[in-house]
Amino acid sequence: MKLVFLVADGMGDWPLEELGGATPLQAAHTPNMDRLAREGVVGTCATVPEDMAPGSDVANMSLLGFDPAKWHTGRGPIEAAAMGLELAAEDLVYRLNLVTVSEFSHTGRMLDYSAGHIGTDPARILIEDLREHCLPKGFELFPGVQYRHILVQKGAAKSPEAALAVRPPHDITDQPIAPDFELLKQSPALWDFVRRAAERLEGSRNPTKANAVWPWGQGGVLRLPGFFETFGLRGAVVSAVDLVKGLGRAAGMEVIDVDGATGLLDTNYQGKVDAALSFLDRGDFVLVHLEGPDECGHGGLIKDKIEAIARFDARIVGPILEALEGQDVAIMGACDHFTPIAVRTHTKDPVPFFLWGKGVPPGGATAFTEEIAAGTGLHIEQGRKLLPFALERLGLSGGGA
Numbered sequence: 001m002k003l004v005f006l007v008a009d010g011m012g013d014w015p016l017e018e019l020g021g022a023t024p025l026q027a028a029h030t031p032n033m034d035r036l037a038r039e040g041v042v043g044t045c046a047t048v049p050e051d052m053a054p055g056s057d058v059a060n061m062s063l064l065g066f067d068p069a070k071w072h073t074g075r076g077p078i079e080a081a082a083m084g085l086e087l088a089a090e091d092l093v094y095r096l097n098l099v100t101v102s103e104f105s106h107t108g109r110m111l112d113y114s115a116g117h118i119g120t121d122p123a124r125i126l127i128e129d130l131r132e133h134c135l136p137k138g139f140e141l142f143p144g145v146q147y148r149h150i151l152v153q154k155g156a157a158k159s160p161e162a163a164l165a166v167r168p169p170h171d172i173t174d175q176p177i178a179p180d181f182e183l184l185k186q187s188p189a190l191w192d193f194v195r196r197a198a199e200r201l202e203g204s205r206n207p208t209k210a211n212a213v214w215p216w217g218q219g220g221v222l223r224l225p226g227f228f229e230t231f232g233l234r235g236a237v238v239s240a241v242d243l244v245k246g247l248g249r250a251a252g253m254e255v256i257d258v259d260g261a262t263g264l265l266d267t268n269y270q271g272k273v274d275a276a277l278s279f280l281d282r283g284d285f286v287l288v289h290l291e292g293p294d295e296c297g298h299g300g301l302i303k304d305k306i307e308a309i310a311r312f313d314a315r316i317v318g319p320i321l322e323a324l325e326g327q328d329v330a331i332m333g334a335c336d337h338f339t340p341i342a343v344r345t346h347t348k349d350p351v352p353f354f355l356w357g358k359g360v361p362p363g364g365a366t367a368f369t370e371e372i373a374a375g376t377g378l379h380i381e382q383g384r385k386l387l388p389f390a391l392e393r394l395g396l397s398g399g400g401a
């Protein structure tokens with residue numbers, strides 16, 4: 001028995017007046033997920049531990065069967081793992097955004113966490129320039145994709161900086177940046193870098209919208225137990241986004257890059273399906289992650305979110321089911337967290353999931369929706385126990401981390 005785990009990021013939502021009280025998942029045409037729900041078991045699962053923020057990093061770590069309360073150190077370290085950076089155990093790793101602020105001062109506001117969705121090439125030129133001219137001793141800077149980069153403070157995993165809770169820039173659009181300035185100033189070295197970087201970016205030779213850097217999401221280097229050592233399964237992840245790749249890499253899983261996997265509505269669905277199916281020839285478990293519904297939730301785009309969910313069903317779930325039906329492979333589906341249109345950010349609502357496969361008798365669900373999942377009475381209190389639950393139901397090994 002093998003297992004395919006299909007994860008639609010941010011798919012869960014709340015009832016919307018605009019949809020006559022339905023959620024986007026209810027409103028979307030999802031015949032494949034509905035069939036798997038009818039023929040399998042459906043329930044809910046709390047993917048975000050108490051006292052932790054509902055980020056995709058935390059939630060996807062849970063879905064992979066690892067306890068975020070134990071293993072999660074920050075967003076930066078996961079993305080550093082995705083980039084394959086070789087870091088020392090005592091390093092402190094920040095995610096560093098190139099951002100646009102109204103002005104770099106205490107009266108400034110965060111205008112854009114992505115600096116106008118800056119391209120990877122112009123961003124790399126800026127980051128390399130900042131590295132050469134602004135970086136204090138003891139820091140390293142690594143260019144990444146678009147606005148997303150990595151700042152490393154050598155040997156600082158246990159320093160006071162490790163506790164600085166600078167807010168994620170995507171959570172403070174249009175809000176004052178003064179509270180975060182106060183935090184950054186607690187670290188003279190970090191503040192020196194941020195201040196000098198803003199000065200440098202103001203310079204006339206920068207044609208982009210980036211006028212500041214924003215270090216956040218820091219933590220010690222990510223170490224996860226091996227996925228194979230933990231669950232006895234050869235596993236892989238297929239995703240467009242760095243943090244899912246980083247989790248996979250840190251757990252020693254195969255990380256499959258798919259050309260044209262964008263994280264948006266126009267992603268390469270067929271490429272993801274093909275990659276997952278071909279991995280199953282040599283592996284036991286593959287997680288396919290689709291980012292699109294989450295982006296639509298952040299954008300407050302009801303129609304697009306319905307479309308993203310319908311495409312997940314038609315172009316990921318459907319083809320996987322068609323290819324695997326009759327084989328000794330089970331399918332599980334879930335979202336990592338809710339991204340409700342009404343609030344345009346993540347929430348901690350327990351997520352709906354389904355599990356379909358030989359040996360899993362139907363649990364009585366009539367379709368796959370948030371409401372039906374919540375009504376089945378099957379609830380998994382700790383997200384990390386969802387995967388062991390599935391493996392046990394399927395007669396695969398249990399385990400857990």
Ligand SMILES: [Zn+2]
Pocket residue numbers: 010056294295298339346
């Ligand atoms: Zn999100």
